[in-house]
Amino acid sequence: MESGKPVRAVVVGGGISGLSAAWYLRRAANDARIPVETSLLEASNRVGGVLRSERRDGFLLEHGPDCFISSKPEGIELACELGLESELIGTNPKCRRSFIVSNGRLVPVPQGFYLLSPVSLSALIKAPMFTPWGKLRMAMELFMPPRTDVGDESLASFVRRRFGEEALERFAQPMVGGIYTADPERLSLAATFPAFLDMEREHGSVIRGLGRKARNGAESSASGPRYGLFVSLSGGMERLPQALAERLGPGVVRAGTRVQSLSRDGLTRCWNLTLASGERVRADVVILALPAWASAKLMEGVDAELARRLATIPYASSVTVNLAFEREAFAAGLPDGMGLVVPEREKRDLLACSFSTNKFDGRSPDGKILLRAFMGGALRPDVAELDDGDVERRALSDVRDLLNFQGEPVFARVAKHRATMAQYEVGHLEKVARIQAGAAAHEGLALIGNGFKGIGIPDCIREARAAAMEMIGAVKSNTMIGVNL
Numbered sequence: 001m002e003s004g005k006p007v008r009a010v011v012v013g014g015g016i017s018g019l020s021a022a023w024y025l026r027r028a029a030n031d032a033r034i035p036v037e038t039s040l041l042e043a044s045n046r047v048g049g050v051l052r053s054e055r056r057d058g059f060l061l062e063h064g065p066d067c068f069i070s071s072k073p074e075g076i077e078l079a080c081e082l083g084l085e086s087e088l089i090g091t092n093p094k095c096r097r098s099f100i101v102s103n104g105r106l107v108p109v110p111q112g113f114y115l116l117s118p119v120s121l122s123a124l125i126k127a128p129m130f131t132p133w134g135k136l137r138m139a140m141e142l143f144m145p146p147r148t149d150v151g152d153e154s155l156a157s158f159v160r161r162r163f164g165e166e167a168l169e170r171f172a173q174p175m176v177g178g179i180y181t182a183d184p185e186r187l188s189l190a191a192t193f194p195a196f197l198d199m200e201r202e203h204g205s206v207i208r209g210l211g212r213k214a215r216n217g218a219e220s221s222a223s224g225p226r227y228g229l230f231v232s233l234s235g236g237m238e239r240l241p242q243a244l245a246e247r248l249g250p251g252v253v254r255a256g257t258r259v260q261s262l263s264r265d266g267l268t269r270c271w272n273l274t275l276a277s278g279e280r281v282r283a284d285v286v287i288l289a290l291p292a293w294a295s296a297k298l299m300e301g302v303d304a305e306l307a308r309r310l311a312t313i314p315y316a317s318s319v320t321v322n323l324a325f326e327r328e329a330f331a332a333g334l335p336d337g338m339g340l341v342v343p344e345r346e347k348r349d350l351l352a353c354s355f356s357t358n359k360f361d362g363r364s365p366d367g368k369i370l371l372r373a374f375m376g377g378a379l380r381p382d383v384a385e386l387d388d389g390d391v392e393r394r395a396l397s398d399v400r401d402l403l404n405f406q407g408e409p410v411f412a413r414v415a416k417h418r419a420t421m422a423q424y425e426v427g428h429l430e431k432v433a434r435i436q437a438g439a440a441a442h443e444g445l446a447l448i449g450n451g452f453k454g455i456g457i458p459d460c461i462r463e464a465r466a467a468a469m470e471m472i473g474a475v476k477s478n479t480m481i482g483v484n485l
Contacts, residue, residue: 013043
């Protein structure tokens, strides 16, 4: 870049990670008084990635995530920066509970459980989904010695080792499956729930550790599922990427623009992006905000070893099915909770189902009910390959059987998200460390997205902000080769 010229920054990918990166690039550059020209290139004809909301016949449908967690502040902070604070809504306080399917019946998730573990023996005794032997085995966790091996461990191995098979099959697997759509036999505990490892090491027992935190008031989540921390937007989750695109201004976001290849000029050290149209774009800074497998394809011509490492992060596909009903179809009424999760041992196609009408206000008109079925994931990759009609029939069959309603839906909407859910398998943290070390060898390059340090919306925003600040910081300190201010 010539002296006095703006820094040319290109973000590839228009999901929440990419849009946040473009936003924070501008913010960081303004704070540092560095002129920057930012472009965001998105291959599809819309931005937002899996965040997609739809209004239909008075219903508000979420085809991707329907909320984010407020205990990680980045989501709330960004919404407020964008002027969306008046649109932030919490879950319905009258329905703050959920259910686990056990032998075909809905059983309330017991109070006093936190994801993998009971907080106390009294909470365990009251849990209805475990047999007496299963409860006894879980109580023995208090006396199980800590693991001495410091290497990574799968979530299934950890739960089985400390709490037994029942705890894994009947509770941990469905609760975690609803978050990560993952196979617990492969899911890295260190990359997903490191707090449980810390409790084992510090207190010698997860139950003991959770109990002490609850007594000390250090962790409100220890009293049960943290339903009050889930936050959405009254106009739908897509409002967040829409607001980002609007605030970035005209000419910044280029939808329908696919990047075909990436290379670097050996003389100027500038990045060259070749688009599918044949157009070439030059940049001083490139942020790839893509699934790891997509970033791998672009990096093949730049760094084959880095591309190979990126390609080792696996992804799963997921499917959502929004089902709209007349309220009369539910003669006994909709259960007064936010939804249900289904253990794999139940042998159903359904992973989970949100009672959208109960969960957030404004999701369905008066006299109507909206449900959102969740399917696919690492344990059921075949579901995403079915045609929409088959997916709808399977979702409806499971939901009808579990909720006991009559009649057909007013309408159903199927959405498929292929290879979008990163799988944090055992060894993930080490894998990411090697990827980051490889990327650091290329000045002006950052890799972000849900494949690295968190799959949630606040996680993606946090990593996008950190990457943007790092890039602008490097420019300001003149450590970026080829960029002269």
